[in-house]
Amino acid sequence: MSGGYNEIHPEPTTFISKYLISFDHKVIAKQFLWYGIFFLGLGGLMALLIRWTLAYPGVPFPVLGNLLFPDSAGIVPPDSYAMLFTMHGTIMIFYAITPILIGAFGNYCIPLMIGARDMAFPMLNMLSFWFAFLSGVVLITSLFLPLGAASGAWTSYPTLSTMIGSPGAGQTFWCVAIFLFGISSTMGAVNYVTTVITLRAPGMGYFDMPLTIWGLWLTAILNAIFVPVLGAGVILLTLDRVLGTTFFLAGASATSGSGDPVLFQHVFWIFGHPEVYILILPAWGIVSDLLSFFSRKPAFGAKSTALAMTAVTVLSTLVYGHHMFTTQMSPLLTQSFMTLTMTISIPSAIFFANWLGTIWKGSIRFDSPMLFSLGVVFVFGLGGLTGLHLGTVTTDLYLHDTYFVVGHFHYTMAASVLLGGFAGIYFWFPKMFGKMMNEKLAKLHFWGTMIPLNGVFFGMLMIGYGGMHRRIYNPFVYDSLKRLIPINEFVTISAILMGLFQIVFVINFLWSLKKGPKAPNNPWEVGTLEWTIPSPPVHHNYDEIPVVKCGPHELGNPNLKTGRDFQYQTEELVQG
Amino acid sequence: MGLFNMNVSSWWELSMPPKDISTHGHLIDHLWNYTTILCVFYFLLVCIGLFGFSFLYSRKRNKTPYYTYGNKKKHLLITAIIGAAVFLTIDLNITRIANNDLLNVFWKFPDPKTEKVIRVEVMAQQWMWSFRYAGPDNEFGTHDDVVTNNDLRVPVNTKIVFHLTSKDVIHSFFVPNVRLKVDTIPGRVTRVWWDVNVPGVYDIACAEMCGTNHYLMKAQLTVYTQEDFNRWLATSEQIALTTNDPDDKNLAWGWKWEN
């Protein structure tokens, strides 16, 4: 079953082959989308439970408290709290962002935007989703184990994550779930890398690809190289937990010969640092394209943006030690990681400049995808800059494991990726579902997300700078942190507000699916290949494989006489 | 709710780090300020671009976009200059400053043979901090050691060198008022040194997730004047001699100090 030849296959007819065991990249994309949105909601609920406990210690959680924590009168108990922040991190990273940005957008956009009929390996694609599904089942099951789910933080450092610190099966289930998810990710990576290289339509060179595809492709390359490293790490951790090996046991607990707990940190972050770039690259690509589309002019410095994203991809492999400054690695390693971390500023600054250059002298349409893209520029600018404080060793000695870190990575991961993801959803919804979403609700969703979001994560930066460390159940056992209660409260209220406004999105999404006005082929009036075909596309996407004759951002060409202000990629570039 | 009764200046004060009581903590505060000021500068530039261009070049205000790929020489030059400017003004500078501070201060451990230094061994465990002073024989792991739980007492203006380890999982020895933290790792010894100038009582926190009661792993730092510290140490040493039980395995965690 290979679409690799761009053959037209007969359409599936049964319910199972259409919606469940589907080989169609568009269906698989939607499967990942539902899956990701479900976990986004679950992870978000966990975040609210955490925030409630931090702002109002000892107060029962409203409505759901007594249902979830009957033994403690609706108050989140300390051991559940540890499970909550562990699962919140795990779910958001692996089960929400990855499926939505990489699983859904990757699957949907790659074949369509490069002019292919499907991925190179449709069966592998289908397996990738179902392995992810299995992984999710294992993870959710772990919540119902007698001793509960994993509770050693999503970073699961030994020896806390070995049997010493985490008895019970929860942490083992976590390892198994992560490993299964890694299988799903790496299957996807093989598919994305091969598809982009071999199935681009005739005439589409690498620099004629939309930047969305660049982002997704670079992400897939990083996934392929580094997910197996995490895989090795969790296998060894599982062996320690289940079979009595001592890879990560040391000190008094290593009664039979010593391993090295810090080795796990090295392995984890060799994966972990590229992972954060894996999560952001698709959003960077999407924003780069959307800023151009809604400014009605070509992406400024598109080639250098693609190259800058590639440079960041390469550099991201060399900087992982900045997560470990407090473990006292050798001075040489410590200094090297600091210096290498700094170099990432250069390509980042370059594509920031290109983003601003794109909207400069544009003719900007402030539709919701554009608002969200502009939002990404704001939050990633802020969040990325706070990385400098953390990449510098001495300031990191104060800031490590405080809320400053939490604020930093939520600005760069949660805020940027979330806003970028919403931009993508609002942008491609017409193509995916053949209906238009409601623009007024979309704008309301934007402001209702953007403003509280800044309250939450800027508040965290402030609390962290004030010295509050992270992963603590009740900060106010420390006299020195009592003064931060009002800011914690502010953060929680902002988070609740932000959570509430997501209901606007859900309502808009579900209502538009059923009752939205029918979408034309090209509602946004842009020229990438997916907009040359109907919304939604037919099963085999393209009746004729398109031949690409110009770049993806041909907008605002003054020589255009057709009445349109853009050209499709299948049209010859109109010269003066 | 208290937060709505506060004005902006008190929010500002509240979010400042706790009082710096150490000799070298200001190095970290200064570097933080330097980094922040430059970041604010560049972020303001980004915002001016973002909000300014959004205002000036909305569809209503600018009907004809400027058709450019942004790949002319002058465009590439400008982006390269921006990239270089950020790197040269912020990155290289903060790296240089941090490196200097590390080499000249934080990694420059005082030598107990040539300077007056107080040595403390720290044992972290779930969920308690234990501190060990060498006692009159100046050897660690002997029966005259002064061992305290969750109670670290030091004199002002004297360098304190800590050697730390953990009994079970990874913890992290964090003293916010000194601005430093170091992880405590089972199976190995980590080190940190600092000196403080302001007497008083301060918090010590565990800054690495170490289990359910991670949030309760609090210890107290008491900074004494020199006389008060000597008095306390002398009394504690006397008490230690009488109360230290050689058969108590929980007490016997000290190890030979190696510089």
Add this chain to the structure above:
Amino acid sequence: MKRADLQSNLAMTVTLIMGAMLFTTLFMGYAIYRSASTYWPPMGFAKVALGLPTFSTFLILVSSLFCYLARVATQVRKVEKARLYLHLTLILGLAFMLTQGFLWSHLKATGVYVSSGIFASILYGFTWIHAAHVILGLGTLLYLEIVLKNTSDSTIRKVINVEKFWHFLGIIWLIMYFTIFVL
């Protein structure tokens, strides 16, 4: 048909890179454990007798040779010959697993248990992870037993990919043999 070959090659290359990264992580860990230890094997353990590991190395290398011959035979369109070499590859692969089994029980008999510390962890852990991948490889060989009935281009691609994976397993074993048993 050229694009299908390119896709097949590319996908297999990416897959092998992924596998290589997993084992590289293990070997990197091993290097760190070993360099941090004043003497090796640590804790008074003796080096493992080389007889069994050497024999399994021999088995897996010869099975790689047969796998190569199977692929060549497929490419020159000799189905029967290819099937014969495939059977031999599979048999030797199974023999490799059997020898590993003997190795593990020999280790147990000499007092080296899984929970005996870091040396044992590496011996058992690494060889089990390798064995798990060999089982996957055996699965792909069984798959070929079913589909290697003709010598179409698509079948040739499948044989090439299985062969590459099988050689990969042999190379990883060779590295393990030298670094864990010989050195």
